[in-house]
Amino acid sequence: MSYDPAVANRVLAGLRPFPVAITTVDGGFANGLMSLSAGSASIIPEAPRATISLTKYNKTHDMVSNSGIFVMHMLSAEDEQVHKSLEILMTLGGSSGRDGDKIGKLRTKTGVTGAPILLDAHSYVEARVMGTLDVEESSIFVGDVVATEILNEGQRLRIGDAWSKLPAEWIAQYDANHEPQLANARARRFGAKA
Numbered sequence: 001m002s003y004d005p006a007v008a009n010r011v012l013a014g015l016r017p018f019p020v021a022i023t024t025v026d027g028g029f030a031n032g033l034m035s036l037s038a039g040s041a042s043i044i045p046e047a048p049r050a051t052i053s054l055t056k057y058n059k060t061h062d063m064v065s066n067s068g069i070f071v072m073h074m075l076s077a078e079d080e081q082v083h084k085s086l087e088i089l090m091t092l093g094g095s096s097g098r099d100g101d102k103i104g105k106l107r108t109k110t111g112v113t114g115a116p117i118l119l120d121a122h123s124y125v126e127a128r129v130m131g132t133l134d135v136e137e138s139s140i141f142v143g144d145v146v147a148t149e150i151l152n153e154g155q156r157l158r159i160g161d162a163w164s165k166l167p168a169e170w171i172a173q174y175d176a177n178h179e180p181q182l183a184n185a186r187a188r189r190f191g192a193k194a
């Protein structure tokens, strides 16, 4: 028995295979990001809950924290829809709402909470936050589902398929953008040692 972070990462890798597109609205500004932290958070079938973990570096984190609402979208893996899924993933996961409007580039309608629904997603649950756990560099949000819809029937996109289809230049840009996010997380976790 020992502590080896590399072994821990092997054990923990791939537990959440579906990337989700999170959207929210706060003070009239709509925004969103991609996440691999989506989960179901209720054992009561008639009262579903959803959970996401967002890093504090991301604008969407503060917006969900302030507004108390988020929409979690699954993306489609079907041939006729997959290019739309990649467009959503690249738009929301490739830059920050701090640098400009991302949601305006996507087809949307307004949900019951006021947050944007991505019409080219596979499906969504819309949620109101009922609990938040602060874990230094991130917050884990749990929301009561208040609305839901299947927009495009068929298989849901898995992250392995998405990575294999994403352009190499976009992945390189994503990796570069990830560096300051990681540095920010380390600073929040370890303080001056980071």
Ligand SMILES: Cc1cc2nc3c(=O)[nH]c(=O)nc-3n(C[C@H](O)[C@H](O)[C@H](O)COP(=O)(O)O)c2cc1C
Binding pocket: 019, 031, 032, 033, 034, 035, 036, 037, 053, 054, 055, 056, 057, 058, 059, 060, 061, 089, 092, 093, 094, 095, 096, 097, 098, 159, 174, 181
């Ligand atoms: C596949 C994928 C998974 C991601 N998972 C998360 C996640 O679970 N939590 C998070 O805070 N950011 C995650 N990100 C990063 C954000 O989507 C990204 O930093 C985004 O640009 C933040 O935008 P914002 O500043 O407008 O919120 C992920 C990105 C990708 C492409």
